[in-house]
Amino acid sequence: MRRLFIGLVVVIGIAAAVGYAFRGQIALALMQSVVEKNMANNAINELPDGLHVGLCGSGAPMPGERGGPCVIVIAGKRLIIIDSGTGGVRTLARMGFGPGSIERVLLTHFHSDHIDGLGEMMLQRWVGGTHTTPLPIHGPEGVDRIVAGFNEAYALDQGYRIAHHGADVLPPSGFGGTASPFALVDGEATVIDDGGLKITAFKVDHTPIEPAVGYRISYKGRTAVISGDTKAIPMVEKQAEGVDLLVHEALSPELVNMLGAAAKKAGRDNLAKIMHDILDYHTTPEEAAAIAARAKVKFLLFYHIVPPLPLSALEVPFLGKSREIYSGPLAVGRDGDFVSMPAGSTEVAISNRL
Numbered sequence: 285m286r287r288l289f290i291g292l293v294v295v296i297g298i299a300a301a302v303g304y305a306f307r308g309q310i311a312l313a314l315m316q317s318v319v320e321k322n323m324a325n326n327a328i329n330e331l332p333d334g335l336h337v338g339l340c341g342s343g344a345p346m347p348g349e350r351g352g353p354c355v356i357v358i359a360g361k362r363l364i365i366i367d368s369g370t371g372g373v374r375t376l377a378r379m380g381f382g383p384g385s386i387e388r389v390l391l392t393h394f395h396s397d398h399i400d401g402l403g404e405m406m407l408q409r410w411v412g413g414t415h416t417t418p419l420p421i422h423g424p425e426g427v428d429r430i431v432a433g434f435n436e437a438y439a440l441d442q443g444y445r446i447a448h449h450g451a452d453v454l455p456p457s458g459f460g461g462t463a464s465p466f467a468l469v470d471g472e473a474t475v476i477d478d479g480g481l482k483i484t485a486f487k488v489d490h491t492p493i494e495p496a497v498g499y500r501i502s503y504k505g506r507t508a509v510i511s512g513d514t515k516a517i518p519m520v521e522k523q524a525e526g527v528d529l530l531v532h533e534a535l536s537p538e539l540v541n542m543l544g545a546a547a548k549k550a551g552r553d554n555l556a557k558i559m560h561d562i563l564d565y566h567t568t569p570e571e572a573a574a575i576a577a578r579a580k581v582k583f584l585l586f587y588h589i590v591p592p593l594p595l596s597a598l599e600v601p602f603l604g605k606s607r608e609i610y611s612g613p614l615a616v617g618r619d620g621d622f623v624s625m626p627a628g629s630t631e632v633a634i635s636n637r638l
């Protein structure tokens with residue numbers, strides 16, 4: 285028995301040594317199979333018909349493991365992005381969705397964290413899809429200035445890439461974005477209403493940022509609301525009445541105050557002032573939970589997490605009494621989170637695609 289054991293250890297040891305010696309070749313073979321699969325597949329085709337909402341970025345401006353705010357909306361085979369924060373398009377691709385498939389982008393407002401990945405998203409969509417028309421970018425008044433600015437910032441790069449790869453591969457007419465501003469009437473605007481997909485923008489309160497909107501999405505009987513940046517307001521509750529999914533921003537005053545106190549102690553008064561100021565135009569997790577409870581939403585997903593939570597145990601103080609206030613399922617969003625709501629069912633299933 286003992287000899288058998290020793291023999292087994294020797295065999296495993298040799299196998300490990302051989303594996304180690306050939307680790308480069310093994311990694312190459314693995315890489316080949318993964319890239320072949322990724323090039324051939326569009327993950328959208330593997331999804332059931334229905335509404336799917338994912339987080340290509342679950343954070344806010346502060347550095348941390350979460351990317352900037354970025355929400356994926358897949359309705360049937362259509363891919364729409366709401367906000368384009370830092371790293372969003374890269375996370376989108378890592379989740380299995382090619383940037384070339386992006387149909388359009390909707391912006392909630394023009395704070396830097398919501399637009400700072402837009403240039404890269406426009407470029408990756410162009411390079412990834414041989415498009416002949418620019419990426420439509422919808423938003424409230426001011427979106428034309430944002431899009432014109434990014435188009436100009438990337439104009440030299442456009443020239444480089446066409447010169448290098450040719451206009452057949454990268455049609456010049458597909459470069460950049462086209463702004464599509466909408467005006468709110470009585471606090472609402474229909475942004476998309478075709479092919480069974482309806483997306484409406486609604487006014488939120490992110491004062492002094494004006495305008496700022498959230499979005500309500502419905503497709504084949506499945507519904508979701510994305511709050512955008514806002515303090516807790518009745519409008520979100522009204523829009524979220526009975527929806528399958530509420531994706532709500534959240535800021536923990538307790539943790540932000542801790543950062544503010546540390547900034548003050550370190551003599552960084554400007555940062556302490558910013559920590560104090562941001563308290564008044566966001567929603568606490570408990571306030572969002574109360575909205576979800578009153579609106580009877582089926583799933584609550586927090587995003588735009590402020591401050592960053594470097595330890596998952598920090599979700600406990602972050603949430604406070606949220607789980608008592610809202611008895612339904614909830615999650616503190618992470619990059620890659622993906623909520624599937626198949627058509628013709630009441631299922632709301634969360635997974636993570638990273």
Ligand SMILES: [Zn+2]
Nearest residue numbers: 344395397513
């Ligand atoms: Zn923000």
Ligand SMILES: [Zn+2]
Nearest residue numbers: 393395490513
């Ligand atoms: Zn904001």
